[in-house]
Amino acid sequence: MTPQPNLKLAVLALGLGAFAIGTSEFAAMGLLPWYASDLGITEPQAGHVVSAYALGVVVGAPVTSILGARLPRRRYLAALIAGYGLMNLLAAVLPGYGTLVGARFLAGLPHGGFLGVAMLFAADALPREQRAKGVTQVLLGLTVANIAGVPLASILGQGLGWRWGFALPAVLALLAGWLILRLAPHVGPPKDARPLAELKALRNPAVVLILLVGAIGFGGLFAVYSYLSAAMLATAQPPAWAVPAALSAFGVGGTLGSIRAARLTIRHGPWGAALRLMLFMTVTQAFAALAVGNWGLMLVSSFLLGLGSGMVVPLQTRLMDVAGEAQSMAAAMNHAAFNAANALGPWLAGLALAAGWGWRSSGLVAVALSAAGMLALALAWWQARLAGDQFRDHPARR
Structure with missing residues (x-):
């Protein structure tokens, strides 16, 4: 054209x-x-x-x-x-x-x-x-x-x-x-x-497991972020500008996090980058639980949560490696997995809040989801090892 x-x-x-x-x-x-x-x-x-x-x-x-x-x-x-x-x-x-x-x-x-x-x-x-x-x-x-x-x-x-x-x-x-x-x-x-043929990508265990990592692992991010504004207003008495500032801080963190995630993926490969970012997300979510009640710390927490969102980069990289000819379906399903986490995290955090566990509970739910995400990542890595392609995408190990 x-x-x-x-x-x-x-x-x-x-x-x-x-x-x-x-x-x-x-x-x-x-x-x-x-x-x-x-x-x-x-x-x-x-x-x-x-x-x-x-x-x-x-x-x-x-x-x-x-x-x-x-x-x-x-x-x-x-x-x-x-x-x-x-x-x-x-x-x-x-x-x-x-x-x-x-x-x-x-x-x-x-x-x-x-x-x-x-x-x-x-x-x-x-x-x-x-x-x-x-x-x-x-x-x-x-x-x-x-x-x-x-x-x-x-x-x-x-x-x-x-x-x-x-x-x-x-x-x-x-x-x-x-x-x-x-x-x-x-x-x-x-x-x-061939739209129906692309559905075959969902039969591929490597594709499904990577989507599972995103659907569970990102749930922790949304468990905290979805209730960040409500928790700040309910516990910290912030000035009027603090909530928009916290939302903007998340965006700045997400931008820098994507750049950092790309560098980590190039240096360590998708598996190494995903593990490092998942561990980072777990730590920042625990910090988010501790920060509740102090609007300044909650603003910092929002920025750190945004940094962790870069995990989508190694997951997308790995997905491109295993999706074969179903690239468009895989791209759409990656957004679906991301939003499955967006449904799972707020729902579980909402259950904890409704049970009377307090505003810190969203951070604790997030840590649990990140831990589950690491288990899913380990399962995906093990499947790749059995298939003999776990290091295929890392130049240093070819």
């Missing part, structure tokens, strides 16, 4: 869609105390709003990947992100707790399909020497969302009402859909697309 002058702008439009998704996903956690209070529900019940979105991603990732495999990518991506915007708009305007949970579940459905195909589209749209740049620009939308979008949604939620925190990503998503239609080139679906 001959590059056109608007291709770079088209990739930026995809990045805007990723920014809207990242803002909506994490803003739901930062806004939790406000919609819990307004709807007259407990914080653990409000945590179901977060889990419903995550379950939507888990369900939607494989479904949208299959349904969209033979569709023109420009219209497919525009439709997904526009649908995402409409569902967020429903979350912002419909009354009641049940409708909010339902709208958030529906909003999660396009998440994995959009991000997975957007990265492939961006890589194919630019000249070959700029393919990595296209993928990075899409992922940058998620990173910047945590630095700027989520704190902005939190400020809007505090000042104008929590519904504005969902309206913001809704408008951005609709704008992204319009820009994609205007700027993206007319590219048909891949000629060799």
Whole structure:
């Protein structure tokens, strides 16, 4: 395909869609105390709003990947992100707790399909020497969302009402859909697309076990982060700026953590990097439990939690090594695993809170999930060893 002058702008439009998704996903956690209070529900019940979105991603990732495999990518991506915007708009305007949970579940459905195909589209749209740049620009939308979008949604939620925190990503998503239609080139679906054949990747034990590591291991991160704002407001009496600052600190930590994780993966391979990052996550989650009651320490804790989120890098690297020809399905399912953790962590932490264990319990639940994630990592490593490929991806050991 001959590059056109608007291709770079088209990739930026995809990045805007990723920014809207990242803002909506994490803003739901930062806004939790406000919609819990307004709807007259407990914080653990409000945590179901977060889990419903995550379950939507888990369900939607494989479904949208299959349904969209033979569709023109420009219209497919525009439709997904526009649908995402409409569902967020429903979350912002419909009354009641049940409708909010339902709208958030529906909003999660396009998440994995959009991000997975957007990265492939961006890589194919630019000249070959700029393919990595296209993928990075899409992922940058998620990173910047945590630095700027989520704190902005939190400020809007505090000042104008929590519904504005969902309206913001809704408008951005609709704008992204319009820009994609205007700027993206007319590219048909891949000629060799075999959507049902890609499901065979889910029969591969190596793929399934890596997805399991992410689904369990990241649960600890979300167990703490989902209730961070609520715990800070309930125990620490922070100034008004502290909650948005904590959310932004998480985003900065996530950006630096991704860079650090990439270096660790290059140096130690996916297995060594994943183990080191899992241990780091366990320590930071224990610190998060100890920090409850001191808003300054909780702000530092948020930054450290963000650093640990870079574990997605070695897991994605390993997944690419074992997914074979099912790369698009694997990319979508990686987002599904990440959001399965987003459902599991808040749910378990919510049970602990509902049982009266106190705000520190979310950190203790997180440590337990990270320990379980390390067991899953050990199982994945053992399976790779039996298959004879555990060191295949580490140049130093070839």
